[in-house]
Amino acid sequence: MSVRTRFAPSPSGHLHVGGARSALFCWAFAANHGGTFLLRIEDTDQKRSSDAASRGFLEDLAWLGLDWDEGPLWHGRGGGETGPYEQSNRLDIYEQYLSRLVAAGHAYHAFETPEELAEARRLARAEKRAYRYDRAALNLDPDTVAAWLAEGRPHVVRFRVPDDSPIIIQDAVLGEVRVEPGELEDFIIRKADGFPTYHLAVVVDDHLMGVTHVIRGQEHLANSPKHALLQDALGFDRPVWAHVSLIFNPDGSKMSKRDKDKALRAEVRTRGLDSPPEGAEIDEQRWESWLGDKTAQLETEEASRLAGVLGIDLPAINVDDFRRAGYLPEVLLNYLALLGWSPGGDREQFDLAFVRENFGLDRIIKSPAKFDRSKLLAFNLDAIQAMDDDQFVVRLHAFCQDFEPMFLESMTPHQFKLFARANKERSKTFRDPIESGRFFIEQDEVITWPATKAIRKALCKGEPCGFDRLAAVRDLLASAEPWTPAHLESMLTTWADANCDGNLGKIAQPIRVAVSGGPVSPPIFDTLDILGRDAVIARIDRCLASRGELEEAAL
RNA sequence: GACCCCAUCGUCUAGUCAGGUCUAGGACAUCAGGUUUUCAUCCUGGGAACAGGGGUUCGAAUCCCCUUGGGGUCGCCA
Numbered sequence: 045m046s047v048r049t050r051f052a053p054s055p056s057g058h059l060h061v062g063g064a065r066s067a068l069f070c071w072a073f074a075a076n077h078g079g080t081f082l083l084r085i086e087d088t089d090q091k092r093s094s095d096a097a098s099r100g101f102l103e104d105l106a107w108l109g110l111d112w113d114e115g116p117l118w119h120g121r122g123g124g125e126t127g128p129y130e131q132s133n134r135l136d137i138y139e140q141y142l143s144r145l146v147a148a149g150h151a152y153h154a155f156e157t158p159e160e161l162a163e164a165r166r167l168a169r170a171e172k173r174a175y176r177y178d179r180a181a182l183n184l185d186p187d188t189v190a191a192w193l194a195e196g197r198p199h200v201v202r203f204r205v206p207d208d209s210p211i212i213i214q215d216a217v218l219g220e221v222r223v224e225p226g227e228l229e230d231f232i233i234r235k236a237d238g239f240p241t242y243h244l245a246v247v248v249d250d251h252l253m254g255v256t257h258v259i260r261g262q263e264h265l266a267n268s269p270k271h272a273l274l275q276d277a278l279g280f281d282r283p284v285w286a287h288v289s290l291i292f293n294p295d296g297s298k299m300s301k302r303d304k305d306k307a308l309r310a311e312v313r314t315r316g317l318d319s320p321p322e323g324a325e326i327d328e329q330r331w332e333s334w335l336g337d338k339t340a341q342l343e344t345e346e347a348s349r350l351a352g353v354l355g356i357d358l359p360a361i362n363v364d365d366f367r368r369a370g371y372l373p374e375v376l377l378n379y380l381a382l383l384g385w386s387p388g389g390d391r392e393q394f395d396l397a398f399v400r401e402n403f404g405l406d407r408i409i410k411s412p413a414k415f416d417r418s419k420l421l422a423f424n425l426d427a428i429q430a431m432d433d434d435q436f437v438v439r440l441h442a443f444c445q446d447f448e449p450m451f452l453e454s455m456t457p458h459q460f461k462l463f464a465r466a467n468k469e470r471s472k473t474f475r476d477p478i479e480s481g482r483f484f485i486e487q488d489e490v491i492t493w494p495a496t497k498a499i500r501k502a503l504c505k506g507e508p509c510g511f512d513r514l515a516a517v518r519d520l521l522a523s524a525e526p527w528t529p530a531h532l533e534s535m536l537t538t539w540a541d542a543n544c545d546g547n548l549g550k551i552a553q554p555i556r557v558a559v560s561g562g563p564v565s566p567p568i569f570d571t572l573d574i575l576g577r578d579a580v581i582a583r584i585d586r587c588l589a590s591r592g593e594l595e596e597a598a599l
Numbered sequence: 600g601a602c603c604c605c606a607u608c609g610u611c612u613a614g615u616c617a618g619g620u621c622u623a624g625g626a627c628a629u630c631a632g633g634u635u636u637u638c639a640u641c642c643u644g645g646g647a648a649c650a651g652g653g654g655u656u657c658g659a660a661u662c663c664c665c666u667u668g669g670g671g672u673c674g675c676c677a
Contacts, residue, residue, distance in 0.1 A: 052677085054677045056676085056677080088676090089676055089677070091676085092677090115611055153664085160676090160677085165673095165674090169600085174601045174602080174673075198675095200675055218605090221604080223602075224602085227601085227602055227603090234675085234677055235675040236676075239675090240675095241676085241677085243677095245634065245677095246677090261671095262604070262605090262671065263671060263672075264672095265603070265604065266603065266673075266677090267602095269603095270628080288605085289604085289605075290670070290671090292670080293667095294610085296670080298670075339674085339676070382611065386612060388613070388614095389625085390612095390613070390624070392625075392626055392627095393626090394677070399626095406616095409611095409612080411605095411612060411669095412604090412669080413610085413612090414610060414611050415610095417612095418627060418629090419611065419628080421627090422669075425639090425640085429640080438634075470639040470640065471639085472639080477633070480639090488639070498637090540636090547636085549636040551636085555636095556636080556659045560637095562638095564637055564639070565638080566638090567636075567637090569636095575662080
């Protein structure tokens with residue numbers, strides 16, 4: 045039988061790195077076995093699912109290059125014989141299996157309200173005992189149940205957990221996992237709104253879609269016995285389970301899609317804010333329910349607006365966060381693969397093709413791993429340095445198109461090309477040239493020279509000082525012909541030989557500060573080339589004019 | 600709290616399943632030098648781990664047990 049794997053996210057927010065890794069492993073395992081990789085949208089939670097979120101997921105997956113063979117239709121991907129692939133479109137299917145379970149006595153109707161259950165849980169907790177549903181509904185007489193159902197009384201359907209023998213599941217990563225009878229309660233398989241819960245939907249869909257291998261995060265391990273029970277009751281084969289260890293934050297807590305909200309809530313609390321701050325654009329009611337419910341999540345835009353207003357950085361946990369931060373998809377995938385899987389030996393850097401060729405369940409790592417940003421960054425640096433110049437130009441261009449269009453609007457294509465090339469060597473991410481290169485696209489009049497230590501050192505220190513040297517080469521630059529890095533270099537090198545003992549830095553640094561407003565730029569001759577003569581001279585003149593002010597500030 | 604999972608440098612890991620080749624290898628980080636017109640790179644070198652205790656064995660990082668530590672789950676979320 046051919047291998048079929050599935051990635052089945054619930055569309056709440058963006059794809060986070062843990063989900064991305066699960067998707068990668070599913071993809072790789074299927075690809076390695078010439079099988080099929082399915083994508084299924086688990087949108088049975090009416091409160092939390094949104095179309096926007098599921099589009100975000102698809103985009104994130106596509107950006108990573110993890111194409112699904114079957115699943116939602118999206119830009120030429122997806123389709124398949126076993127759809128629909130959104131659970132909200134499969135309700136009638138679940139209903140059939142649900143009736144079957146009820147008819148066979150494997151499931152029963154229960155009428156407790158959420159409030160009653162919450163109270164029972166609270167009580168159990170107060171008495172320090174483990175809470176399990178008491179099966180009260182099982183003792184209802186059939187006529188009462190029939191009457192209540194007929195009058196439309198709200199109810200759920202619970203699965204009747206057999207209490208005679210232990211549940212033993214085989215996990216490809218963890219081995220045998222055993223749960224004693226009595227550890228599981230009669231879990232709910234259909235909610236009061238008529239939607240199935242995750243457990244039922246997953247089991248039915250995995251069966252109908254022919255899923256052979258379920259590779260997922262270890263937070264799902266405790267669900268597997270429930271699924272095994274449902275599969276047994278329904279007469280389905282069990283899939284091969286492989287539970288992958290969790291990804292942690294550096295502080296050791298589980299890296300979760302709720303971390304952003306957690307950080308936000310903590311900041312709101314410490315500041316004692318009781319209403320949404322100006323500029324966050326969150327309405328009062330939403331604010332209340334978000335603050336009060338620690339499982340509630342703000343929309344991506346709301347969250348980043350709020351973070352902006354509060355002046356805090358949100359933790360990067362979503363694929364999209366890393367994309368915006370200028371990481372390469374292949375590097376993120378490489379790093380993620382390493383967090384939970386190892387090809388063995390000393391091999392660490394590899395591409396998707398390598399993962400496809402070598403991935404196997406047997407080398408999945410059992411212990412949890414902390415997400416280390418600095419290693420990811422080091423990998424990204426290596427990948428960028430391994431590109432040829434033209435490739436870097438193209439990819440930086442694409443990045444700017446998505447996130448920094450100003451860089452394309454403010455430069456000619458030729459300038460952009462020079463800009464990209466000059467920056468490649470010092471770029472760890474696509475963000476780097478953007479952040480350090482703002483001065484390239486700013487108007488000449490916007491450049492200022494604050495009296496920082498580095499700027500004063502370059503311009504004011506010494507005899508002669510940087511200003512003196514700048515003044516001395518100003519006309520030389522104004523009349524330089526041709527305006528090329530090579531010619532500028534030979535010109536200024538000659539000048540430095542004659543005027544500062546061949547120490548090019550003595551003149552390069554004042555020029556750098558003058559044209560950029562700061563102490564950092566690409567190599568000075570490239571920088572001048574990109575800016576062009578007019579901007580360079582205009583900036584030098586303005587810088588020279590600011591001399592009095594700067595020297596005064598230094599006193 | 601109950602149940603389940605996990606345990607090699609600060610971090611990710613190789614080595615564990617088939618015990619000796621391990622005075623435990625690599626990578627990131629870190630420290631010390633060096634290269635460099637700034638920044639970033641880059642080069643050289645250093646320090647850094649088998650959680651603890653019992654077994655089994657001629658021999659244990661590797662097998663078993665206990666302890667400790669970390670984590671997950673305990674939702675009409677998925």
